[in-house]
Amino acid sequence: CKTCVNTCPMGVYEDKGDKVVVGKEDECIACMGCVAACPVEAIEVIE
Incomplete structure (x- = not known):
């Protein structure tokens, strides 16, 4: 559904068309x- 792509303030998720991937994990602020x-x-944030 790509809600994470639209929700993430840091742009960590990347829409690859048929799937969403974590492209910038090091920029995650664990919000x-x-x-x-x-x-x-489907998402688990591990600090």
């Missing part, structure tokens, strides 16, 4: 916005 926004609980 947990993606976790809260994901409708299928």
Whole structure:
């Protein structure tokens, strides 16, 4: 659904067309916005 792509304030996620990948993991600020926004609980942030 790509909600994480649109939610992340740091632009960590990259839309690759058929899938979403974490492209800039080192820029994640662990705000947990993606976790809260994901409708299928597919994201886990590990600090």
